Every structure is written in C-alpha cells, then in structure tokens.
Amino acid sequence: MCDVKNIKIALTKGRLEKAAVKIFESMGVDTKELEDKGRKLIFHCENDLYNIDFFLVKAPDVTTYVEYGAADIGIVGKDTLLEKNKEFYEVLDLEIGKCRFALAALKGFKMDEGYSRKKIATKYPNVAREFFRRKEQDIELIKIEGSVELAPIVGLADAIVDIVETGSTLKENGLVIIEEICDISARMIVNKASMKTKREEVMKIIEETSKIINK
Known part of the structure; x- marks a missing residue:
C-alpha cells in the first residue's frame, strides 16, 4: 500500500x-x-x-x-x-x-473601415474584450455558444474571435485570419x-x- x-x-x-x-x-x-x-x-x-x-x-x-x-x-x-x-x-x-486565438472574418474585412462599431461574435468574451481593450478599439461583443463561424456569414457579426487549430474550418466557410491573438x-x-x-x-x-x- x-x-x-x-x-x-x-x-x-x-x-x-x-x-x-x-x-x-x-x-x-x-x-x-x-x-x-x-x-x-x-x-x-x-x-x-x-x-x-x-x-x-x-x-x-x-x-x-x-x-x-x-x-x-x-x-x-x-x-x-x-x-x-x-x-x-x-x-x-x-x-x-496546441492552437491559438485569432480574429477572423470574411475576406476583405477591415477593422478600421466604416464608422459604426464592429460586432464581434465569440465564445470567449473576456479574451476578446481584453484583446480589443489593448488595441483601444471600441467593439460590440456577441456571445455565441455554437459554431461561431456562422455569425459573419449570416450577418450577425462583422468578425469572430475563436480558437484556431489548422484553420480548415475557417477556410471551408470562406473566413480568413485577420490577426493572431495568442498561442494556447x-x-x-x-x-x-x-x-x-x-x-x-x-x-x-x-x-x-x-x-x-x-x-
């Protein structure tokens, strides 16, 4: 024993x-x-x-x-x-x-384009909030529980903050990485x-x- x-x-x-x-x-x-x-x-x-x-x-x-x-x-x-x-x-x-947090959106998206606040969908609101706070960017967060990639496609959000491993899911849905946030x-x-x-x-x-x- x-x-x-x-x-x-x-x-x-x-x-x-x-x-x-x-x-x-x-x-x-x-x-x-x-x-x-x-x-x-x-x-x-x-x-x-x-x-x-x-x-x-x-x-x-x-x-x-x-x-x-x-x-x-x-x-x-x-x-x-x-x-x-x-x-x-x-x-x-x-x-x-190993994977990473990233900001992703449909091709052609730019954070600094237009005058309205960008809507960001994510399962991780605290991570997203801190990321944009450091960048001094004012955004509107939308909490999503399921497939967050859907949000930009149907117009619910302008971009997403999510975990990315290979990037294949983003690619299959027409999304691209705009900026990598951190490794996890x-x-x-x-x-x-x-x-x-x-x-x-x-x-x-x-x-x-x-x-x-x-x-």
Whole structure:
C-alpha cells in the first residue's frame, strides 16, 4: 500500500484527456482504469511513488474543482484559464493541445473601415474584450455558444474571435485570419492550499511531468 498522500487530479474530457493520460503513463502511473472507463467516475491509480485519483470533467469545471479544493491538480486548456480568471497556481505548460486565438472574418474585412462599431461574435468574451481593450478599439461583443463561424456569414457579426487549430474550418466557410491573438495549450494548475498541505506529493508530480514534456 502506498503511504504518500492521495492527490486528486481533474482532467479535461476528450482530446486533452488522451494526451494527458499518455504523459502520466510515461511517468509510470498505471492508467489502465482510465483507458477502460466504463461508467466509473473516479479512477484510482496507486504504486510506490503515486497515490492518485483521476476524474474527468468539462474544461470550465476543471478550474472550479481546483479552485475549491475538490481537486488538487487540474489539466485544462489555457483558453479556459484566460476566460475564467479564477484562483489557483498555473505551474506548467504541458505543450499539448496546441492552437491559438485569432480574429477572423470574411475576406476583405477591415477593422478600421466604416464608422459604426464592429460586432464581434465569440465564445470567449473576456479574451476578446481584453484583446480589443489593448488595441483601444471600441467593439460590440456577441456571445455565441455554437459554431461561431456562422455569425459573419449570416450577418450577425462583422468578425469572430475563436480558437484556431489548422484553420480548415475557417477556410471551408470562406473566413480568413485577420490577426493572431495568442498561442494556447494545455496547462497544469494546482490548488493553493494543496501546494502547502500536500507539497511533497504535488511537487513530485510537477517535477516528473516536467521531465516528460522536456525530453
């Protein structure tokens, strides 16, 4: 039986989950339960070095679980961190799930053309608001939950701020990147109290994860 303190880790479901599991597997963590999930909600992984409970949640919930201490560590995209702005330590760039935020629009669009305020559709209003604040541009934000690329096509918005990976979705819908905003990738975050009460265990996970991603 492992005598190290139990660490609870919240993983973002989907693409980031799979990449994160590979990292932990490379660290020697037994991830068999995660690979054969069934209907389970919590996956216990234990050996002489680690005593970990993993659970899978949606990206916005990872920050909530970590902030309130239900999870000691979280794996989540930088896009979520920029939008949520909650209280925790951001300790590692895992260099997985790489993509970028960008301003995109139909071909021929220009931000400085015309006199009316430009309408910008986005799933990430805080990110978009900060981007245009830095540029000292007055815009009207429209929050969209679904396929944001549709907004300029049907005339709801002049442009969009969204995550771009390959750019193929933009191209297929006649949109082009006007300006890249920032690069994003998956990050490891840590609950502030856990960094004190479980410091040895948390730091070992951080250090071993860092070794894997820097190989």
